[in-house]
Amino acid sequence: MNPLLQVKNVTKKFGGLTANRDVSFDVEEKEILSVIGPNGAGKSTLFKMITSFLSTTSGEVFFKGEKISNLSPHLVARKGVVRTFQETTIFKSMTTHENVIVAQHLRAKATLAGYFFGTKAAREDVKKFSGTADEILEFLGLDDIRDEIASNLPQGHLRALGIAIGLATNPTILLLDEPFAGMNHDETMHTVGLVRKVRDSGVTVLLVEHDMSAVMAISDRIVVLNFGEKIAEGTPKEIQNNEKVIEAYLGSEDITIGI
């Protein structure tokens, strides 16, 4: 069977700088795959190319056998490949609930004109969106802050809301960009739980992350990048014992990657 997502020989150059060189890996259905690497290894660039926020210099990305690189971001989202953002990117002046309602754009049946004139399909959509938003918020444990303005929320909740926005689009594969950055241990473990829950609900998860303990705890498989190139791929255990990886991170053995 074909893998769900295939990254094939992807290269990205910014002028003279090569951010990614010839990166290839597959993402299987319903796994949690993490992409790790030191700062500047090209992880975020890779993410942006998978979701077509950036075009590739060469190479392609396939989703269910269909090419999705070098399209428009909204077209990739429509196919079911949805990303969240590194920063706490949400719709700041809306409430939590409104954020998730807006994000259900892809589930809409009515047209924009339909919403304007209040057709039957539009009214049903509006009702359904509100219900689904409540379900998603409850699923992620955000129902307490349903009516809070998003800009007032603390970090941990913002990340969860980012994931909620991603889930609202009904994705097949969700790309999380550093979901644990800037979190304390408790918040990280809570979010790890959420990501597992998302996977268990049938969504494939691809994430970019710095936090090693979280990555080791959560991933089924890990892809390691260094200076834009893939240097290793395997289960957390294999990665922990991979000499190239250890060297890339520190030049020698160290406890930060759990060895």
Place this chain on the structure above:
Amino acid sequence: MNTFKINQLIGVAIFLFSVFVAVPYAIAASGRWDFYYTLTSVALLSIASAGVWLTFYIGRINIGQGAFALIGGYVSAILVTKAGLSFWLTLPLAGLFCAFIAVLIGLPILRLRGVYFAMVTLVLTEVSRLTMLALPITNGAKGIVSIPLPGALSIFGLTLIPDFSMLKNDKLAFYYVACVLMVICFAGMYRLVNSRFGHLCRSLQQNEELASSIGVNIAYLRIVVFAISSFLGGIGGAMFVAISQSIYPSSFQVSDSINFMLNCFLGGLGYVFGPMLGTLTLYFGWSLLFELGKYQLLIYSSLLIFLMLVLPNGLLSIRFSKMKGVQK
């Protein structure tokens, strides 16, 4: 919630009553017929400002509405004088033509953000003025004058609007037409902003990248909004031409474009009815200061700066902050 709805209905009823009954009655009683022209202008300018407001709603500063008002005015004037079409037919045509131009221009320039978009739209106003000076069909600086008043509009023999040249009081007729257009425009805007369309516009205003990551075709939405905005500008401009029965390249200039934008700022960018209140305040404020002679502009602009410092969210924010206080 329910009392809020009732309050809203009462508010709308009072507004409609004052616009269509109280104001004409007061003017008839006081004999200040010149107020009709002023209020008609306010109504039309607020329609054009409503368009600018909508582009603000997707996070774009639009200082180009004067261009579309001018284009709309010329389209109507040319169609009436050269092609002999009824004014009532040229009114929507002027709007649609502006919307079409907006799509063409919007495709490249809507990619710009912030001050860059503002600059380009500012230039747009000047470009349209120069174009109208240069084109043969617009009659250059002499403009198009003595445009006939709007004729009768009848559908299936039923006269909806009488011939304006037969009326004893065409000022009152223009006032009514302008107010009806304004009411339709703002009712439509209110509906638009409170429907899903408005939610998506807000998502665009706050974060375009996130909006596209949830599958919103941001380029398409931006174009639609800019087209609606320019449509309203065209309608406003065409109506103005019908009233003044003439149009020149200088009928709408950069200063008008800036005023449209100021109307929105003053009324409040967060409120649909902001541009209406803003236009009324700005227009009357300017006229009231006329007595001050050469200090008019100085005091006027100082007042504006002061207002923006004290009320950065516009005049309507006073009312809304009070209401929130009551709810608590």
